[in-house]
Amino acid sequence: MFSEVKNRKPVHDREIKCYGYEREDGLWDIEGFLIDARHYDFAYTDRGVVKSGEIYHEMGVRLTIDNDMYIKSIETFIEHAPFNICPGAMVGFQKLKGMQIRSGFKRKVTEALNGICGCTHLKELVFALSTVAFQTVLKKWHQEDVKEARKPLINTCYAFDNKKEVVKNYFPELYEGE
Numbered sequence: 297m298f299s300e301v302k303n304r305k306p307v308h309d310r311e312i313k314c315y316g317y318e319r320e321d322g323l324w325d326i327e328g329f330l331i332d333a334r335h336y337d338f339a340y341t342d343r344g345v346v347k348s349g350e351i352y353h354e355m356g357v358r359l360t361i362d363n364d365m366y367i368k369s370i371e372t373f374i375e376h377a378p379f380n381i382c383p384g385a386m387v388g389f390q391k392l393k394g395m396q397i398r399s400g401f402k403r404k405v406t407e408a409l410n411g412i413c414g415c416t417h418l419k420e421l422v423f424a425l426s427t428v429a430f431q432t433v434l435k436k437w438h439q440e441d442v443k444e445a446r447k448p449l450i451n452t453c454y455a456f457d458n459k460k461e462v463v464k465n466y467f468p469e470l471y472e473g474e
Contacts, residue, residue, distance in 0.1 A: 306335045314424050316432025319360075323368060326429045328421040329356040342380045351376050357389070357421045361429055363436055365397040372418055385415035389422070397426045399451045 314328040332353035339345045346352055354376040360369040370393055372386040391408040395401065402423055409419050430449065450470055455462045459473035 308335070309333045312421065312424055314421075314428040316428050318432070318435065322363070324361050324363075324429070324432055326359045326361060326425045326432060327356065328358075328425045328428070330354070330417055330421050332417075340378045343378060353377060353417055355415075355417055355421070357418055357425060359392075359422070359425050359429065361397065361433070363433060365429060365433065367392050367395050367397070369393060374415075374418075382415065385413075385418065388413045388415075389418060392422065397429050398449075401426050 309332065311331045312328065314326070317325040317327070319325060330353060331351055333349055333351055334346070336348050337345055355374045356372065358371040359367050361367055370389050372389050374383045374386060377383065388409055391413075392405060395404060395408075405419060405422055408414075430452075449456045450458050450463060450467065454460070457463065458470055461473075464471040464473060
């Protein structure tokens, strides 16, 4: 828990929700939604005045992946955005189709959607969905001894460093420590 801080006022709220689903066809849908609201009125040319508490950003991403964490399809939507042209950024996200979610994924997404090629908020959702994808597909990995499919976990975080004891205990064949 955070320590208590007094005498402050809310300014901005962001809600991100992510869900993982198992499909009948053996694939997985990983969905995320982002909603922003501010606690003051402000104006944009395309939207006019956005009132305090009114939704400012509302968008989502669905990644459909296979057991090996390859993106088979990607869908995006933008319901609310500050500018009328923002939905044009969704097209660039098709570049992610065929990518594998594994170590280096966030770097590859950033390269594919660098600068004006994408949307910061949708990209942020893709990053959140990459970790939700692992948590979702773990169901399959827990049901079967699918060591090969688990290899994408290696070197994705502190615990899965190939020189740490987690890898030594769970993936001894991939362990490179002392």
